[in-house]
Amino acid sequence: MIGKEIHVTLGRREILHGLDFAAQDGRITAIVGPNGSGKSTLLKAMTGEIAATGQMELNGRDIARMQPWELASVRAVQSQSTTVAFPFTVLEVVRLGHSAGPWASEPGIPEAALARLGLEGYAQRFYHELSGGEQQRTQLARVLAQVWHPVQDDTPSWVFLDEPVSSLDIGHQFVVMDLLADYAARGGGVITVMHDLNLTAIYADHVVLMKDGQVLARGTPAQVLTDATLSQAYDHPLRVNRPAPSGVPYLLPQACRGAG
Numbered sequence: 634m635i636g637k638e639i640h641v642t643l644g645r646r647e648i649l650h651g652l653d654f655a656a657q658d659g660r661i662t663a664i665v666g667p668n669g670s671g672k673s674t675l676l677k678a679m680t681g682e683i684a685a686t687g688q689m690e691l692n693g694r695d696i697a698r699m700q701p702w703e704l705a706s707v708r709a710v711q712s713q714s715t716t717v718a719f720p721f722t723v724l725e726v727v728r729l730g731h732s733a734g735p736w737a738s739e740p741g742i743p744e745a746a747l748a749r750l751g752l753e754g755y756a757q758r759f760y761h762e763l764s765g766g767e768q769q770r771t772q773l774a775r776v777l778a779q780v781w782h783p784v785q786d787d788t789p790s791w792v793f794l795d796e797p798v799s800s801l802d803i804g805h806q807f808v809v810m811d812l813l814a815d816y817a818a819r820g821g822g823v824i825t826v827m828h829d830l831n832l833t834a835i836y837a838d839h840v841v842l843m844k845d846g847q848v849l850a851r852g853t854p855a856q857v858l859t860d861a862t863l864s865q866a867y868d869h870p871l872r873v874n875r876p877a878p879s880g881v882p883y884l885l886p887q888a889c890r891g892a893g
């Protein structure tokens with residue numbers, strides 16, 4: 634996925650100021666940054682939910698020239714908040730994704746997607762009666778059911794996710810992040826907005842740090858998640874540790890208190 638010179642104006646305000654974005658298939662790309670920095674807006678611009686100017690390509694093709702069904706066959710989207718207007722069951726919600734994608738004739742995918750998210754036994758429950766975290770996992774199952782195979786005919790499939798673990802307990806956060814890592818390892822593309830910088834450090838291959846509608850830094854977690862860059866991004870003194878033996882950057886909130 635490549636975006637060049639992306640501008641978005643909402644109302645009278647320009648929200649994204651001509652930013653460039655690149656994500657590789659086979660990798661997890663995390664978009665991080667403070668509230669209001671434009672992460673969701675960028676995701677919506679790339680998925681066509683809101684109007685944007687600039688050049689955007691998916692798998693080397695100009696998105697503006699792709700038909701909706703072509704896009705639906707190579708990428709699925711999970712928004713930051715999703716309301717389901719009708720009293721659908723969990724299985725029906727996941728089938729909505731499955732039927733929109735290229736594997737609609739392959740049976741068993743919705744059930745397998747639910748199982749991957751630990752939602753066996755939830756199929757006949759009403760979506761609106763689920764907890765927040767259960768709803769979030771159902772939405773990810775819907776996304777997964779749409780683009781179930783990470784590669785088709787040598788072409789990668791993509792998931793675009795806006796804070797997919799924000800309502801999840803720590804165990805399910807790892808379930809979801811492992812699932813995304815597996816999807817990328819098998820050749821798919823993963824673009825995900827994240828707030829948890831520690832999970833980002835563990836799982837992301839590439840990090841795009843946003844501030845005020847622009848990219849403040851981009852690179853590996855080790856390159857982006859530094860004291861100076863994070864303190865600037867979040868307007869708060871932050872201290873990053875690199876515990877041995879992995880050296881993966883780690884923010885310990887206690888150590889950040891009063892750090893200067």
Ligand SMILES: Nc1ncnc2c1ncn2[C@@H]1O[C@H](COP(=O)(O)OP(=O)(O)OP(=O)(O)O)[C@@H](O)[C@H]1O
Pocket residue numbers: 643644646648666667668669670671672673674675713
């Ligand atoms: N429909 C809209 N009309 C006008 N301004 C908007 C609209 N949607 C978002 N904005 C503004 O655009 C800016 C970026 O919003 P966006 O939702 O992209 O932030 P975000 O980085 O995803 O934040 P969060 O971490 O809170 O989800 C914010 O200042 C927001 O108020």
Ligand SMILES: [Mg+2]
Pocket residue numbers: 672673674713795
């Ligand atoms: Mg957002």
